[in-house]
Amino acid sequence: MSVLGYIEDVYAEICRRNPTESEFHQAVAEVLHSLAPALHAHPEYLESRIIERLCEPERQIVFRIPWVDDHGDVRVNRGFRVEFSSALGPYKGGLRFHPSVNLGIVKFLGFEQIFKNALTGMAIGGGKGGADFDPKGRSDGEVMRFCQSFMTELHRHLGERTDVPAGDIGVGSREIGFLFGQYKRITNRFEAGVLTGKPVAWGGSHVRTEATGYGAVYFAQEMLATRGKTLDGRRAVVSGSGNVAVYAIEKVQALGGSVVACSDSSGYVVDENGIDLDLLKEVKEIRRARLSAYVEARPTARFSDRGTVFDVPCDVALPCATQNELGEQDAVALVKNGVLAVAEGANMPCTPEAVGIFREADVLFGPGKAANAGGVATSALEMRQNASRDQWTFAETEDRLATVMRQIHAQSRAAAETYGGAPDDYVLGANITGFLRVAEAMTAHGIV
Numbered sequence: 001m002s003v004l005g006y007i008e009d010v011y012a013e014i015c016r017r018n019p020t021e022s023e024f025h026q027a028v029a030e031v032l033h034s035l036a037p038a039l040h041a042h043p044e045y046l047e048s049r050i051i052e053r054l055c056e057p058e059r060q061i062v063f064r065i066p067w068v069d070d071h072g073d074v075r076v077n078r079g080f081r082v083e084f085s086s087a088l089g090p091y092k093g094g095l096r097f098h099p100s101v102n103l104g105i106v107k108f109l110g111f112e113q114i115f116k117n118a119l120t121g122m123a124i125g126g127g128k129g130g131a132d133f134d135p136k137g138r139s140d141g142e143v144m145r146f147c148q149s150f151m152t153e154l155h156r157h158l159g160e161r162t163d164v165p166a167g168d169i170g171v172g173s174r175e176i177g178f179l180f181g182q183y184k185r186i187t188n189r190f191e192a193g194v195l196t197g198k199p200v201a202w203g204g205s206h207v208r209t210e211a212t213g214y215g216a217v218y219f220a221q222e223m224l225a226t227r228g229k230t231l232d233g234r235r236a237v238v239s240g241s242g243n244v245a246v247y248a249i250e251k252v253q254a255l256g257g258s259v260v261a262c263s264d265s266s267g268y269v270v271d272e273n274g275i276d277l278d279l280l281k282e283v284k285e286i287r288r289a290r291l292s293a294y295v296e297a298r299p300t301a302r303f304s305d306r307g308t309v310f311d312v313p314c315d316v317a318l319p320c321a322t323q324n325e326l327g328e329q330d331a332v333a334l335v336k337n338g339v340l341a342v343a344e345g346a347n348m349p350c351t352p353e354a355v356g357i358f359r360e361a362d363v364l365f366g367p368g369k370a371a372n373a374g375g376v377a378t379s380a381l382e383m384r385q386n387a388s389r390d391q392w393t394f395a396e397t398e399d400r401l402a403t404v405m406r407q408i409h410a411q412s413r414a415a416a417e418t419y420g421g422a423p424d425d426y427v428l429g430a431n432i433t434g435f436l437r438v439a440e441a442m443t444a445h446g447i448v
């Protein structure tokens with residue numbers, strides 16, 4: 001059978017066995033469609049069914065999370081941890097607390113994480129977890145009780161050499177603190193390396209908070225450099241206003257660019273004078289308010305809930321909110337307005353149709369597995385510091401992050417060329433590089 005026929009068959013079988021998990025199907029399709037040239041070069045991977053094994057998580061944990069809200073009412077949520085691949089190291093990946101979380105979402109994220117983590121070149125496997133809990137409007141006490149109940153179940157599956165969660169949407173340093181506290185209490189161990197994204201004061205790494213956003217901007221910078229361009233004086237649009245978006249904005253500004261718009265689930269803000277980062281942080285991180293509060297404090301800005309943030313003309317677009325937020329219409333608008341580069345700060349924010357439009361128009365496109373790998377790479381640096389009971393300076397850690405992002409960029413380009421694509425087909429290059437690393441380790445480990 002031809003390699004393409006084999007891939008189609010495997011994909012059809014995955015869809016059949018995992019019905020209703022549309023985001024998982026989308027993530028698998030994107031990877032499988034890149035792998036034909038790698039499978040031609042390694043026919044032995046067909047025989048050992050590496051693809052089928054990779055698409056089936058090693059373990060999937062689904063559990064009940066009962067907790068009591070501030071009114072004394074009992075609440076029940078559903079928790080997940082999908083331990084996808086331990087070929088290269090302990091399962092590694094964040095936890096997402098959001099009402100949209102279900103098994104299909106966690107599987108798509110976990111699947112992406114395998115290749116992203118492999119691409120960093122560090123010893124980390126792939127996993128992801130979370131719960132359909134909505135932290136919006138919940139008091140600190142409610143969030144603490146929820147996190148404690150979540151960890152009471154999950155702790156038995158974790159360990160610094162087994163499975164190491166971190167944050168994602170809805171899970172920041174507050175939640176990591178509560179989760180770590182409960183893990184420590186249950187196990188009676190200060191096992192710092194069991195969670196990453198910890199505050200710097202008790203085992204965290206400098207730059208972890210900033211890493212995903214900074215890394216995405218470094219990646220955009222590297223892509224632009226291949227065409228003799230820089231971020232200096234460029235207009236950028238960033239979707240989202242959470243952790244990834246905030247630090248992407250900070251880094252674009254530090255490199256001389258101007259971020260003229262950002263968004264949240266209620267709409268978007270356009271500020272032609274450049275987003276005021278202190279104000280944005282106060283609104284989103286301290287007050288946990290909607291973006292309209294930004295405009296109230298800054299009369300030069302306007303708020304809109306018509307269209308999307310990608311309608312705002314820009315040279316560089318950084319989708320940093322959530323999956324499938326940037327569709328065909330957005331891509332058409334960006335291309336019409338002359339966008340040069342798009343780097344995914346979020347996981348799979350661009351739909352396949354949007355990615356196709358960028359390719360067609362020769363827009364530089366950095367897929368999340370490469371462009372947002374800075375977060376998990378810095379988590380791996382945090383694990384390294386925990387293992388050696390050390391703490392590096394901010395400058396040293398940022399330097400290491402920048403090096404990892406440069407390597408990911410260079411290796412993706414090289415692999416794309418080696419396997420018959422254009423050097424700036426970063427989707428092809430990133431998928432193949434990540435896949436080959438995992439496949440090599442899986443082969444060495446035998447059929448397990």
Ligand code: GLU
Pocket residue numbers: 092093094095164165166167168196347372373375376377379
């Ligand atoms: N949630 C982040 C991601 O999507 C970070 C994961 C981690 O640091 O383990 O890569």
